Amino acid sequence: MVTRDRAENRDSPKMLKPLVEKRRRDRINRSLEELRLLLLERTRDQNLRNPKLEKAEILEFAVGYLRERSRVEPPGVPRSPAQDAEALASCYLSGFRECLLRLAAFAHDASPAARAQLFSALQGYLRPKPPRPEPVDPRPQAPRPPLDPAAPAPGPALHQRPPVHKGLPSP
Numbered sequence: 001m002v003t004r005d006r007a008e009n010r011d012s013p014k015m016l017k018p019l020v021e022k023r024r025r026d027r028i029n030r031s032l033e034e035l036r037l038l039l040l041e042r043t044r045d046q047n048l049r050n051p052k053l054e055k056a057e058i059l060e061f062a063v064g065y066l067r068e069r070s071r072v073e074p075p076g077v078p079r080s081p082a083q084d085a086e087a088l089a090s091c092y093l094s095g096f097r098e099c100l101l102r103l104a105a106f107a108h109d110a111s112p113a114a115r116a117q118l119f120s121a122l123q124g125y126l127r128p129k130p131p132r133p134e135p136v137d138p139r140p141q142a143p144r145p146p147l148d149p150a151a152p153a154p155g156p157a158l159h160q161r162p163p164v165h166k167g168l169p170s171p
Contacts, residue, residue, distance in 0.1 A: 030101045032058050038094055039065055 033051070036058045040048035043065060047053070100122060107115050 026105065028055075030098075030105065034094065034097055034101055035059075035062055037097060041093075 032055050036048055036051075036053060039045070039058070039061050043061070045061065047057075048061060100119070103118075103122075107118065110118070
């Protein structure tokens with residue numbers, strides 16, 4: 001009976017509350033760290049290099065940055081394709097950073113060597129990528145005529161039945 005009472009107490013809301021609170025704090029801290037890194041990337045402010053920066057200071061930097069951006073780039077003004085491409089690249093990088101931060105939260109149990117090797121491999125994705133070739137038109141092209149007029153036309157033969165193999169049972 002004592003064992004059952006302990007098991008019930010372990011799953012009680014009082015026991016879950018600290019765990020839920022810890023997860024909430026971890027999410028807040030990860031988001032603030034990502035915000036600090038994004039602000040550092042955008043503003044190059046040396047104060048943001050300090051990883052121990054207070055949470056309130058990170059939020060103040062973010063508010064100041066957004067106020068400045070809204071003065072420079074009023075809402076509703078059309079953006080150029082270059083600005084859209086830059087925004088897309090920034091989104092990609094911030095999404096990747098978020099994945100790295102989450103991975104770091106789970107990887108803390110791994111050995112330091114394994115963790116360093118994993119993060120080193122993933123870091124390669126943050127390097128600038130070479131320009132891609134022009135996109136290919138996805139529409140199908142008309143088939144080209146065969147070089148040899150006696151050759152069959154390319155493409156799958158329609159309405160043909162597969163060959164029947166003698167000696168094999170039919171399905």
